[in-house]
Amino acid sequence: MGSGAAGPRGGNLRQDLVAQQLRHPSNGLPRRPAAPLPGYEALDPCVHCGFCLPACPTYLVTGDEGHSPRGRIVLMRALERGEMDAKDPALLEHLDACLGCRGCEPACPSGVGYGRGLETARKQLFEARGLSPMARMVLGVFRYGGIWRPLLGMARALRGTGLPSLLAGKGRLRFGMGMLASTAEVRAGTEKAEKTERAERMNSPTFPSFPSSPSSPSVALFRGCVMNALFNHVHQATKRTLEANGYRVVEAPGQVCCGALHEHAGDLGGARALAAVNIAALADRADFIVVNSAGCGALLKDYGHLVGSENAGLVASKVRDVSELLAERGPRRGAPLDLEVVYDAPCHLQHAQGVQQAPLGMLSAIPGLRVRLLPGSDRCCGSAGIYSVLRPRMARAVLDGKIESFAVAEPRPHLVVTGNPGCLMQIGAGLKAARLPIEVAHPVELLDLSYDEAGYYG
Ligand code: SF4
């Protein structure tokens, strides 16, 4: 396939790809350059069967082979061989439009490591053409705590005015307001005064009422950037529920953004620089490192691969999603919550980390909670790091199907729960734009509420 042979919606791409494969002998496997880039070999098992196509959100939205995993794999191989230029508009359009959700991986019977291939391709693209001004600005902000802390602090203050909730709706600005409004704590079915009193009590220095013993496993809380600034209530819920299940939670000062946004964009240097700071902050702090953001957790578990040092591997080996630690303990049962809940699985939890049952196991400790999975609950919501900022149209189109499934669900759910800040914001904003009276929450918030109702917190 020649450079630019297929446009962004090139209907001939599939035929071109097949023709290209036929030009290459060796059983359909493409030739490699003399010094192949590590990572592309993960694509070797692809036999172009197309089983992954129905699992790909961008293919489902566009019906375009170039927006499918199979099409992108052929484009990545063409990039690897130097048959397509790293600045080819068609190549950029198709690879940039990939959510990186890895929904194609479990659908693949050949075990193709799509994510590793994409990581290598994006690194190559980053080195060849850099970033768009918008991506450069957003990633620049998250490189430096001196920038993102005050900015996110201002966002939190704006959220506190209640304006984002009032202004939430359709359109880019109003959708952004909906995203910000969706970061607020949800205490379903509780009155405001009661909520304030409870929050004060639960955040008091005398908490928790479960004294830990020196033999309790210690857990360092990964605070991150957006989670720390806008979802501190999820951090508090994480600490309380872990302590209620016999863990000793410790702080690890000196942390920064995990670097996942940079890694997704191909800026591996930026991601490694941030990882190095976190590794220094987290190494030797505790038996486990708990993360309640699926995107951060996926990268922290991959620090060994990203950084390649012994310390990085050690830190990575200790990382657990909060649901994993709690599910390991049972967890302890709470008080009943009479709620209809839909669980939506974050891609970076289910595909990247392979954590599927633990969140449901955690929620099963809440009597009376009716948890359902809707069709497409395992499909990306379109958030995907900064994808929804860079490609809002495609992100919204991907989200629409999910929102529709919430709208028609019978009985109507009270809450959608998902363990990733980007998903909470994207789905929450979509629900507000569709004027659906459904809230979003992190699963650990519900367990925390159930424990509070049970009187575990004194
Ligand atoms: S990635 Fe897997 S499922 Fe998709 S075309 Fe290749 S072999 Fe088939």
Ligand code: SF4
């Ligand atoms: S990572 Fe997601 S968007 Fe990209 S090809 Fe795979 S399924 Fe499609």
